Amino acid sequence: MDAALESPAPPATVLAIDGISKQFGGRPALEEVTLDVKAGEVHCLLGENGAGKSTLCNIVFGVHRPDAGHLRLGGQRFLPVGPAHALASGVAMVHQHFSLVGNMTALENMLLGRARGRSLALADMAKRVRHLSEEYGLEVNLERPVEDLSVGERQRVEVLRCLLDGPQLLVLDEPTAVLPPREVGALLEICRRLAARGCGLVLVTHKLAEIAEIAHRTTVLRRGRVVETVTMAGAGTDLRALVRAMVGREVKPLEIARATPQIAAVEARASADQKEDEALRLDGLVVKDGAGATRLDLSLTVRRGEIVGVAGVEGNGQSQLGAVLAGLLAPSAGKVLVGGADVTGKPPRELSRLGVGIVPEDRHAVGCHLPLSVAENLLLGDLSAYTRFGLLRRDRMAATAMARMEANDIRAAGPDAPMSSLSGGNQQKVVLARELALDPLVFLLAAQPTRGLDVGAVEAVYTEIRKACDRGAGVLLVSSELDELLAVADRVLVIYRGRIVGELPAHPQHKDAVGTLMSGQVAAVAA
Amino acid sequence: MSDIADVALGAAGLTRARRLPVERLLPLGALVGSLAVGLVLVRATGVPLRDALAAFWEGVGGSEFAMVGSLNRGVPLALVGLGYILAERANLTNVGGEGQICMGGIFSAAASLSWGAGKLPGPLAFLFPLLAGTAAGALWGALAGLLKARRGSNEVITTLLLTFIALQMVYGSVQSVHLLRQPMTDSATLPESLEIPSVTQLPVLTKDSGLPLHVGLVIELLVAGVVAVGLARSAIGLELRAVGLNETASRRAGLPVERLVIGALAASGALGGLAGAVMVQGDQHYLTAGFSSGFGFDGLVVGLLARGSAVGVVAFALLFGCLRSGGMSMEMSASVPSAIVVVCQGVMVVAMATAAAYSRRRPA
Numbered sequence: 001m002d003a004a005l006e007s008p009a010p011p012a013t014v015l016a017i018d019g020i021s022k023q024f025g026g027r028p029a030l031e032e033v034t035l036d037v038k039a040g041e042v043h044c045l046l047g048e049n050g051a052g053k054s055t056l057c058n059i060v061f062g063v064h065r066p067d068a069g070h071l072r073l074g075g076q077r078f079l080p081v082g083p084a085h086a087l088a089s090g091v092a093m094v095h096q097h098f099s100l101v102g103n104m105t106a107l108e109n110m111l112l113g114r115a116r117g118r119s120l121a122l123a124d125m126a127k128r129v130r131h132l133s134e135e136y137g138l139e140v141n142l143e144r145p146v147e148d149l150s151v152g153e154r155q156r157v158e159v160l161r162c163l164l165d166g167p168q169l170l171v172l173d174e175p176t177a178v179l180p181p182r183e184v185g186a187l188l189e190i191c192r193r194l195a196a197r198g199c200g201l202v203l204v205t206h207k208l209a210e211i212a213e214i215a216h217r218t219t220v221l222r223r224g225r226v227v228e229t230v231t232m233a234g235a236g237t238d239l240r241a242l243v244r245a246m247v248g249r250e251v252k253p254l255e256i257a258r259a260t261p262q263i264a265a266v267e268a269r270a271s272a273d274q275k276e277d278e279a280l281r282l283d284g285l286v287v288k289d290g291a292g293a294t295r296l297d298l299s300l301t302v303r304r305g306e307i308v309g310v311a312g313v314e315g316n317g318q319s320q321l322g323a324v325l326a327g328l329l330a331p332s333a334g335k336v337l338v339g340g341a342d343v344t345g346k347p348p349r350e351l352s353r354l355g356v357g358i359v360p361e362d363r364h365a366v367g368c369h370l371p372l373s374v375a376e377n378l379l380l381g382d383l384s385a386y387t388r389f390g391l392l393r394r395d396r397m398a399a400t401a402m403a404r405m406e407a408n409d410i411r412a413a414g415p416d417a418p419m420s421s422l423s424g425g426n427q428q429k430v431v432l433a434r435e436l437a438l439d440p441l442v443f444l445l446a447a448q449p450t451r452g453l454d455v456g457a458v459e460a461v462y463t464e465i466r467k468a469c470d471r472g473a474g475v476l477l478v479s480s481e482l483d484e485l486l487a488v489a490d491r492v493l494v495i496y497r498g499r500i501v502g503e504l505p506a507h508p509q510h511k512d513a514v515g516t517l518m519s520g521q522v523a524a525v526a527a
Numbered sequence: 528m529s530d531i532a533d534v535a536l537g538a539a540g541l542t543r544a545r546r547l548p549v550e551r552l553l554p555l556g557a558l559v560g561s562l563a564v565g566l567v568l569v570r571a572t573g574v575p576l577r578d579a580l581a582a583f584w585e586g587v588g589g590s591e592f593a594m595v596g597s598l599n600r601g602v603p604l605a606l607v608g609l610g611y612i613l614a615e616r617a618n619l620t621n622v623g624g625e626g627q628i629c630m631g632g633i634f635s636a637a638a639s640l641s642w643g644a645g646k647l648p649g650p651l652a653f654l655f656p657l658l659a660g661t662a663a664g665a666l667w668g669a670l671a672g673l674l675k676a677r678r679g680s681n682e683v684i685t686t687l688l689l690t691f692i693a694l695q696m697v698y699g700s701v702q703s704v705h706l707l708r709q710p711m712t713d714s715a716t717l718p719e720s721l722e723i724p725s726v727t728q729l730p731v732l733t734k735d736s737g738l739p740l741h742v743g744l745v746i747e748l749l750v751a752g753v754v755a756v757g758l759a760r761s762a763i764g765l766e767l768r769a770v771g772l773n774e775t776a777s778r779r780a781g782l783p784v785e786r787l788v789i790g791a792l793a794a795s796g797a798l799g800g801l802a803g804a805v806m807v808q809g810d811q812h813y814l815t816a817g818f819s820s821g822f823g824f825d826g827l828v829v830g831l832l833a834r835g836s837a838v839g840v841v842a843f844a845l846l847f848g849c850l851r852s853g854g855m856s857m858e859m860s861a862s863v864p865s866a867i868v869v870v871c872q873g874v875m876v877v878a879m880a881t882a883a884a885y886s887r888r889r890p891a
Contacts, residue, residue, distance in 0.1 A: 348780070349782070380780040392765060
């Protein structure tokens with residue numbers, strides 16, 4: 001492989017996608033998509049949610065079969081009948097949602113499917129994995145169960161597992177959506193090294209900065225069709241043109257959208273009788289894990305009409321904070337006060353009644369029921385208002401759901417469409433719509449609300465969050481997207497190993513300071 | 528024929544319009560195939576197929592009396608099966624139908640014999656024991672639900688273990704005259720209860736003809752209707768489904784998850800208890816050790832095959848009632864072991880499950 005890199009011959013085409021079409025239930029997901037990936041190339045796929053990026057990846061990886069068109073891998077006709085076939089042919093994929101067994105260790109996960117007919121060669125595998133992780137700078141604790149690892153670590157396990165096969169083509173479906181900024185850089189570096197070794201990479205992402213940094217070429221998909229394939233010219237590339245191609249219209253940057261609601265928020269705060277009305281107060285909140293280690297230990301206050309950002313590298317207590325606020329985890333010590341009332345340890349139903357809205361970080365596992373319809377998801381906690389003699393009044397449910405879908409710009413086939421048929425952005429809008437419908441709404445937790453969403457959806461989600469703020473609710477915004485936090489929040493708290501290690505007013509010029517605090521270097525900032 | 532196909536399809540969770548013909552016919556093929564296995568086994572016993580089948584038919588529907596027997600046998604199977612699909616909606620597996628039947632039987636007999644149900648006016652005389660049995664079954668199911676909600680114990684294990692306790696409780700209750708055993712007149716007095724008063728026995732629908740078709744069938748159809756409508760259209764049906772799909776998301780959405788889990792298993796157990804009461808008050812008329820004779824486990828299979836459909840439960844209960852009647856008749860008049868029927872049922876479960884899994888694997 002290294003020899004191929006040194007030769008000056010033009011790079012060979014690893015993967016050629018020729019006129020691929022695919023329908024799901026009569027709706028076209030992909031229409032005559034044609035593109036190619038060269039050896040040593042990072043080819044980015046850009047597009048809104050539902051544009052067909054994941055479908056295309058899944059076809060290449062053999063999860064779906066195309067209805068028309070064909071693939072060529074290294075010049076040969078290639079029609080993978082399943083992921084195992086794709087893997088054996090040298091195509092590896094890192095999925096958007098991880099495919100790891102939670103209660104097995106990272107090492108055991110890597111052995112899965114590789115130990116057929118042989119004894120479990122754990123020691124050999126450990127040696128191979130360590131070698132690879134050193135070579136690519138992928139730091140992973142191999143001995144702990146995957147469920148105890150942070151999201152970033154889990155992803156490194158996924159990537160390592162792919163590298164074990166020495167693939168000629170690696171597909172990464174939104175790999176950076178779940179990563180903190182520092183690790184994004186590390187992942188891009190790994191991609192670069194892989195490409196340098198002659199591996200072809202397909203990288204699905206929403207983040208333009210990453211594309212500008214790493215892509216050799218970018219293909220923009222919109223509604224299942226290729227809009228254009230652009231050869232990137234480094235810093236000189238017109239990223240705005242890419243966004244326009246992707247969304248089909250001009251998108252305002254977040255900074256511009258901010259101005260008006262902020263004024264409204266200030267007015268809302270002023271009208272609250274100047275009494276510094278507290279929406280949320282956490283008093284000495286401590287959460288310990290099963291082993292007795294402290295995962296969270298903090299106090300904070302969110303006033304009404306205020307957006308407080310919580311910045312931090314993922315796995316520093318944000319999940320525990322979210323679970324406590326959602327009423328899904330009882331704190332080991334401390335108090336949670338909402339609007340002045342002690343709500344510590346209250347169940348979710350009670351919290352909702354008291355005006356605590358929650359947008360959980362894991363949309364699929366906690367936020368909604370994918371197989372249920374949009375209407376059912378919106379009204380599940382409040383079905384008693386839609387029954388007569390215990391039977392559901394589906395017509396009323398549909399009417400209410402329609403009204404909320406319109407008010408929140410949720411795009412779905414209808415109120416009866418299953419949640420799973422919606423794009424990620426619209427799923428998130430359903431979750432938001434449900435929580436924003438609470439009356440009263442005193443406090444809203446938005447945990448990683450834009451994870452995996454495209455530019456257009458990000459804008460819509462923050463518009464909705466600002467609405468809550470304008471109604472006088474206090475918002476706690478937990479995110480690992482520094483740029484978004486600094487653009488949206490009023491002030492930013494930095495969380496590190498479960499503790500608040502700093503507070504800064506949200507201003508783009510503080511980005512470096514926040515970033516340093518996130519990595520745990522408190523002294524450096526204080527000095 | 529097409530009716531049977533519809534039932535089988537509905538039972539396998541398929542709808543006629545959407546599937547390819549091959550997949551539509553799969554469950555039906557599984558059904559026919561497992562019956563064919565039964566025929567092969569009968570042939571292997573050396574009894575002429577003709578004689579065996581004649582005996583089988585004699586038991587199933589050869590006479591009005593046989594037909595009524597098959598119908599009556601289907602009732603407890605259907606009730607247990609309905610309980611099974613109720614819990615299944617919340618992704619809970621109640622395998623304790625047998626134990627719930629036992630509890631229902633004990634308390635129905637106790638209410639009839641010791642708690643003065645016989646002195647109650649009108650239909651209360653048989654309704655009170657039915658309710659007592661239902662409540663006892665509900666308690667047995669709720670115990671498993673409580674363990675699940677509070678301690679996270681797997682309900683498959685707890686309902687099964689509670690079954691063994693209940694089976695021994697039936698045995699114990701008919702061993703002592705202080706409990707339900709009939710008065711000891713001599714050393715040969717059997718360890719069973721007295722016959723329950725006739726007013727506490729289930730009224731017979733066909734009074735004049737002398738056929739003992741009791742109101743159990745009416746109860747079965749009523750319960751099936753309630754379960755079908757409840758699962759498809761009630762708020763609780765949707766809440767149970769949500770809990771079954773994702774407990775954490777349901778809790779976050781504000782559903783009382785623990786209460787729903789306990790309630791689902793209690794309701795499921797209640798139908799098992801009702802089945803036990805119907806067996807005691809319907810055709811057995813006294814309590815005896817082992818009176819449940821596997822109806823709870825057969826009912827579980829009925830629920831399993833019905834795949835969430837109440838109509839499917841009623842249909843499979845009828846089929847299994849017939850198989851039981853036919854098998855018994857085959858054993859008595861043609862000396863073919865009735866265990867073949869059990870083998871047949873087992874093959875049916877495996878075949879139908881395979882067919883369903885195969886249909887699912889194909890993209891919709």
